[in-house]
Structures are given as C-alpha cells and as structure tokens.
Amino acid sequence: MTHLNLIECFNTPADASPVRLDGATRREWTDDGVELVRDDFDSERSQCLFIRAQASSLGPFRLQLVGGYALRRCLGLGGWLLDPLSRTGAVFWSPRAPILRKLDALGRITAEMPVSPADFAMGSEAAAASFDIPEGYILDWALWRLDSRDDSSRLGWRDELMTAKTLESQAFFVYASHTSVQSAADFYQHLIHGKAYGACWAWPKQRKICDELDALSLHMVATGLSRSTGKRLYHLLRRQLVLSVLARQDLDGGFRHGEWTEQYESHNRLINGAVQLLASEHAESPEPALADALQRAATFIASQVDQTAVGAWFLHDSLEKSEEGMRHYPLGWARSDWLGKSPTNLLILNTHLDCMLALKRFEAVTGDASHAGLVASGVGALQAVLAARPAQWLFTPLLRIIELSLLPKAAQERLPFAKRALKRIGWKYVIPRWHLIRKRFPRLLMPDGYIERSLAQGDFVHRYHGVHLMDFERLISTIPAHSGAAELAAISDGLADFGVRSQVTLHWKESAASKDSLAFWAEGLYRRCLRTGSETDRQLLATAVLDLSDAGLGFPPSLLGANGEIHPPAGAHATPSPVDPRLRVVNLTDRNGPSFMVINTAEAPLPLVFDRQEAMFAADARSPMQSVQIPARAWTMCTPAVAHPTQTTQASAAHSNATTL
Incomplete structure (x- = not known):
C-alpha cells in the first residue's frame, strides 16, 4: 500500500x-x-x-x-x-x-x-x-x-x-x-x-x-x-489560475494543445486568452514574471502570420503553416491564393481579429509598441478583405435561400411550399458548396450584414455570427475615430441587424449544437451597449440574457464588469448581488460611472432587492429600490447614488418604469 x-x-x-x-x-x-x-x-x-x-x-x-x-x-x-x-x-x-x-x-x-x-x-x-x-x-x-x-x-x-x-x-x-x-x-x-x-x-x-x-x-x-463579495478565496483562485x-508556457512563449490531431498543434485564440489573462493580472499588480511571460507570448503570436499581398494575416492554428500540417486538418477546405495569401491560410476572420486585439492589449498594458507595425499591417489586410464584395447579384439571393434554414422551427413549418422547396435547395446543395462558391467569388462580408467566418473552410458557419459581433466591437474600442472606427461601427450595425432580422438567435436557442452562440451574441451586444448607450441595444441585450436563461446557459463573465480589456482596475465597479436568483444583473459601468441593468427572468413580477450586505446598494427601508417591482420578463436600469456625505450609498432607480420585453 x-x-x-x-x-x-x-x-x-x-x-x-x-x-x-x-x-x-x-x-x-x-x-x-x-x-x-x-x-x-x-x-x-x-x-x-x-x-x-x-x-x-x-x-x-x-x-x-x-x-x-x-x-x-x-x-x-x-x-x-x-x-x-x-x-x-x-x-x-x-x-x-x-x-x-x-x-x-x-x-x-x-x-x-x-x-x-x-x-x-x-x-x-x-x-x-x-x-x-x-x-x-x-x-x-x-x-x-x-x-x-x-x-x-x-x-x-x-x-x-x-x-x-x-x-x-x-x-x-x-x-x-x-x-x-x-x-x-x-x-x-x-x-x-x-x-x-x-x-x-x-x-x-x-x-x-x-x-x-x-x-x-x-x-x-x-x-x-472577489470584487462583489470581498471573499479571499476568489483572489486565491485568480492567482492560482495565473x-x-x-x-x-513553452520556452518560445507559445502554448500547445493537440485538440485536433496527434501533432500537438497550437490554437492561437486559446493563446490569446493567456495574453488577455496575464495582461489583466499585470494591470492589477505589475511584476517582472508577468511582464516576461507577456512579452514571450506576444512574440509567439506575432510569429503566427501569413504575409499576403495586402498585409499580415494572423493564422488560426499551427496546422495552417504548412502543407504537411493541413494534411491533418479535420475539416473540409479549399486551397486559394487570393490576395497573395498562402494556399493553406484559411483566412479565418475571428482569430485574425483576436490576435490583433491580443497584441494591442499587450502594448496597452506594457507600453511595448514593438508589434504595432504588424498590427497596423493586419488592420490593412482586414480592410482589404472586407472591401471585396464581388457578385452581389449572386450572393444576395443565395444568402436569402440559406437564411430559410436559420429560422426557428415554428417559422420553418409555416413556410409556403415554394419557400420550403428553396430551403431544401439551400441545405442540400448551396451550403455544402458555399466555400467553393466563395473561392470563385472571394468575399467574407456578405449582403445584409452577415460575415462569413473564413474563405476556405467548408460549410456555412453561422455559429460564429455572435463571435464576430463581439470581436468587431472589441476592435472598435481600440481604433481612433479618425482611423476607420465609423466603418467598423457600420459593420457592427449590420451584424446586429442581421441577427435580429434573420431570427438566427431563435434558431440557436432551440439547437443543442448552436445554443452556445447566444453567449457570444450577448457579449457582443453588451459591448455595443457600452459604446452606444442605445435603448435599442439595451433591449436586445436584455432579450439575449433571457434567451441564455431559457437555454440553460451561463452568464458571459464580461457582464460581471470584470473583463480587464474593458474595465481597467481603476475603472471597475463591483456588481451588486440580487436577493432573488431569478434576477440577473449586468454591469454596464462606463466612463460616466457605475450603472446596472437588472433583468427579471421569471414569469412573475419580482421586487428589486439587493443583498443586505452590499456596500453599494444599502437595502434598508429608506432605499427607493425597495419599492421597485420588475414585471415578468422585463428589465430596468439603476445607478448608485450617494445618500449622504459618508461612503454609504443607496440605490436609485434611473429607469424605475421597467421596460417589458
């Protein structure tokens, strides 16, 4: 023994x-x-x-x-x-x-x-x-x-x-x-x-x-x-994760995963997660070990590029670097040398965006601008790819046919015979050849705001629509207004509009294979709300939170207000804890100060009451929040207001008339 x-x-x-x-x-x-x-x-x-x-x-x-x-x-x-x-x-x-x-x-x-x-x-x-x-x-x-x-x-x-x-x-x-x-x-x-x-x-x-x-x-x-409860254990968990x-981390700064093959390939979006984690920790408490690990990880990410005729394009994984690697690729794909790219570069959009954002975050936290030129080249490549919009006459009707397969089941069942026939043509013939059609007419940005994930991967990858909204909103937050932010904002608008008009979010909600897309959609809308402050975007965000609850999915952690990419330590505010677990609180703190959206996920009205231990929202008889009732499936906004000259604060209803969804 x-x-x-x-x-x-x-x-x-x-x-x-x-x-x-x-x-x-x-x-x-x-x-x-x-x-x-x-x-x-x-x-x-x-x-x-x-x-x-x-x-x-x-x-x-x-x-x-x-x-x-x-x-x-x-x-x-x-x-x-x-x-x-x-x-x-x-x-x-x-x-x-x-x-x-x-x-x-x-x-x-x-x-x-x-x-x-x-x-x-x-x-x-x-x-x-x-x-x-x-x-x-x-x-x-x-x-x-x-x-x-x-x-x-x-x-x-x-x-x-x-x-x-x-x-x-x-x-x-x-x-x-x-x-x-x-x-x-x-x-x-x-x-x-x-x-x-x-x-x-x-x-x-x-x-x-x-x-x-x-x-x-x-x-x-x-x-x-940790911020919301003051419990020591969460700080220890945070440090243990670091x-x-x-x-x-490997000696070259990278991380290997072996998710797909026996080659122990690396996946760059996962590595970018390490950069973001280390950057948040370093911003909270700078120290040499974190700075060194960040520098090595950033250097590795900077090496994961394909130099195209229009600029640097960041690769999705290490398999894309060679023909040998792509022989082990688990998905269907088509070779292409569009815009002078390598035939094995699949031109995967979300990882390209994420790598640029990781290097931007590295620079913001460390002050090291050694990769700024590479990121600028990557932005140029992105602009060139998105500017390509050939064969509008072809893609407009094809996308409308494909969209019929994105409707929720009830809507599909109500389609007239002609549209049901078109839907069958879409899933049986168009979608399997979608990447081949785009190889002949290369483009990622489609009519009506939809963006395809890659040029060369097989299938119609609608599950990344929420990821694209999230990543474009992340990129907008790093781009000065005079450097193309307006064009990116228009792309974000198109993504949001397509998500609503196509009803794809309802399709995700009832699909076990796609419902996780709702979490990225919610995070994209959250970032839009922080940028626009729009009542329409808030309404969409509240609806997304209800959809997440209905689908049995967790809350995207950024909505806690704890994403260091959005809220640096000095600008972060704790999220208050509601008494009723059927209330979900979204931390919409921005440059104007703390602000919170509270969503009632229940089928009955609920009183808005925060935990009695909350420092930010004192739950005593004098608090005006005690009288607020949030109707079923509805939401309200609230902000903390200083009750008297001490540090004790009380809740005040900025929008005491809850908006029903």
Whole structure:
C-alpha cells in the first residue's frame, strides 16, 4: 500500500519551480511515486495541494490527514470542509472528490470516471481513505489548507465556504468549453493537477485538453466575485489560475494543445486568452514574471502570420503553416491564393481579429509598441478583405435561400411550399458548396450584414455570427475615430441587424449544437451597449440574457464588469448581488460611472432587492429600490447614488418604469 501523509505534504519545504509570483509560489516534487504540485500563498498563509497517484503493485493508495475533523458539505461554495474539532488552526477544503483519469503521453485526458474509497475512517486522531487505482489510470485530487488564525478580525474561512450570495451561485459561461461554472468548487473541473483544462470532450478526438481561453473565463469570474463579495478565496483562485497558465508556457512563449490531431498543434485564440489573462493580472499588480511571460507570448503570436499581398494575416492554428500540417486538418477546405495569401491560410476572420486585439492589449498594458507595425499591417489586410464584395447579384439571393434554414422551427413549418422547396435547395446543395462558391467569388462580408467566418473552410458557419459581433466591437474600442472606427461601427450595425432580422438567435436557442452562440451574441451586444448607450441595444441585450436563461446557459463573465480589456482596475465597479436568483444583473459601468441593468427572468413580477450586505446598494427601508417591482420578463436600469456625505450609498432607480420585453 502506498501511504501519503497530507500534513507532511503541506509542510514539505520542496524546491520551488520556476513558476512564482509576488506572494505566490508553485512547488512540484515526487514522493514515493506520487506526483505533487503545491501552490503556496504567503498573504493568506494558505496552500493548495494537487495529488496524482499511479496504480501500484503495492496495492491501494491511502491518504491520511492527522488530527480530529468533522466532515461538512459546503452548501455555499461547493465541495467539502474538513473542519478541525479544535476549531483552531487550519481548515481543509476539498472542492471535488478524487477522480480516476487516463492520460496520453502529452497529458491530454482521454477518459475519466468517479472513484469511491475502498475504506474511509474519521476518528479523533486522523481521517483516512484508501482507493484502488485500476491499471492504466491515475487518481487526481486537490485539497486546500486555509489558515484560520486571523479569522477573528474578518469573515472566516468557514463562513466563506459555507455561505454564498446569489451572485456566487449563478452560472457563468466558460468561453472555449461552452460549459458553465456555478460555484467555486466548479473551478476544479478545469484546474487539474496544476493546469487549466477545458471541461468538455473536444471534437474530434474526444479528449480534454489544456485551454488558456477557459482559464481567462475563470479568471474573470474570480475577479468579479472577489470584487462583489470581498471573499479571499476568489483572489486565491485568480492567482492560482495565473500560476497554472505560467506553468504551461513553452520556452518560445507559445502554448500547445493537440485538440485536433496527434501533432500537438497550437490554437492561437486559446493563446490569446493567456495574453488577455496575464495582461489583466499585470494591470492589477505589475511584476517582472508577468511582464516576461507577456512579452514571450506576444512574440509567439506575432510569429503566427501569413504575409499576403495586402498585409499580415494572423493564422488560426499551427496546422495552417504548412502543407504537411493541413494534411491533418479535420475539416473540409479549399486551397486559394487570393490576395497573395498562402494556399493553406484559411483566412479565418475571428482569430485574425483576436490576435490583433491580443497584441494591442499587450502594448496597452506594457507600453511595448514593438508589434504595432504588424498590427497596423493586419488592420490593412482586414480592410482589404472586407472591401471585396464581388457578385452581389449572386450572393444576395443565395444568402436569402440559406437564411430559410436559420429560422426557428415554428417559422420553418409555416413556410409556403415554394419557400420550403428553396430551403431544401439551400441545405442540400448551396451550403455544402458555399466555400467553393466563395473561392470563385472571394468575399467574407456578405449582403445584409452577415460575415462569413473564413474563405476556405467548408460549410456555412453561422455559429460564429455572435463571435464576430463581439470581436468587431472589441476592435472598435481600440481604433481612433479618425482611423476607420465609423466603418467598423457600420459593420457592427449590420451584424446586429442581421441577427435580429434573420431570427438566427431563435434558431440557436432551440439547437443543442448552436445554443452556445447566444453567449457570444450577448457579449457582443453588451459591448455595443457600452459604446452606444442605445435603448435599442439595451433591449436586445436584455432579450439575449433571457434567451441564455431559457437555454440553460451561463452568464458571459464580461457582464460581471470584470473583463480587464474593458474595465481597467481603476475603472471597475463591483456588481451588486440580487436577493432573488431569478434576477440577473449586468454591469454596464462606463466612463460616466457605475450603472446596472437588472433583468427579471421569471414569469412573475419580482421586487428589486439587493443583498443586505452590499456596500453599494444599502437595502434598508429608506432605499427607493425597495419599492421597485420588475414585471415578468422585463428589465430596468439603476445607478448608485450617494445618500449622504459618508461612503454609504443607496440605490436609485434611473429607469424605475421597467421596460417589458
């Protein structure tokens, strides 16, 4: 039997790995064949231990925690609390139960299943559990030790873990996995043995891969909840995510994923997630380790380009760099040398936009303008591609035919016979040849505001329509008004108009394969609201939030007001937590100050009441918010107003007459 004394693991003065931040250090070592990763956080004198045990000929794997403990379910943040009977010293938090996994040689997860202890005992002197590990599997577990010696002067760890505001228990969308987290414990569906993984079985190989874009999502959620609740744990989770991303970075500054092939290819949008995460952390608290990692990641992204005749075009993934790579590409595609591009460059729009935005963010946070010329070249290439609009006579009717397949089911069933026949022609003949038609008449920007994702990929990729709205709004925010922002704003207008007119959002809502597109659509509308302040855009955003709720999807984390790309630390405001979980709060803080949209997702009116612990919205009898009723499926806007010369504030209804959707 392999035996592991957990107290000794927490106390082992192992050598630090190269991954360290101010006040946070990662240590890695092996003890009797058990791989251990420990993150130490000096500010809270707390630690997180990741344990990975192999199957052994010696028999079961036994974990022991010396001391007397009570085992309690954490109804607040999830997981289990091992509470010392002495009520002094450290408490231990297990976010998830141990789990069995299979890994390939590159650390990708190919299988996992729950495991029950072969025996379990809790006494006055120790808690212990033994596990049988099948051949070919490993056992993973994460355990926190949270020092409670100073808890008398602040909210204690027990209270942090056992209680949760409504905001903490609401689901938040995770960008790359298209899944949600609904508690702090859910972070450990992603944080696995010191690395950030996606929480879905990635197509086409059905395995879980490391994913920096999911890490960015979680970083934003932790940041927003830290501001809104003041809980220390969210700050520790945020720092742990940074350590986990730094631990994954290769010497050349890049990150590899192997989502699609056995070539361990890199996907640049995921790497851009690492740049955005590190930039947000560096903006909050600059330090050399972050600056160095950012510089190396930016240099890697800057190398992922194809120099076309009209400027630099950023590639989607490393397979596009060669004919050999594209032989492993899992999707249909057509070669093209349009505008002097490489035949293997698929001209994928969303990744091109995202890479430019990552390099712009790098420059904004570090002041390093070494990639500014490359980004300017990329903007020129984007303008040239979007300016190409051949064969309007052909694309206008073809797109109208395709749109018939984007209608919700009820609308499709009501189509007259002639349009049903056209719809059949569309999905059976036009859509499968869509990329071949565009190879003959190259263009991305279509009639009526629609934009295709790429030039050369097969199929009609409507699922990226919300992503395009989000990314163009991101780009607009970085472009001076005299440098083409008006043209980009017109493109954003077209994207928004197409989304409404085509009813594609209702199609997404009822499609299991496409409903995650609603989250990106909502984020794009959120960014439009911040730019325009338009009542129409707010109405669309509120509708999108209702659609997300109806579809059972989480809230895009940017809507918490915690996206550092939008709100730098000095301009960020905490999102208040409503009392009723059926209310969703969108943080629309902008340069004019804090502002919040509150949406009632219920089928009945609800009173607008915020948590009684909120500093921003004092929920006492004098607060005018106490009298506000939000009708069913409706929304209202509110802003904090200073109630008296002290720092205490109360809510005031900027739009007390709620707008019904």
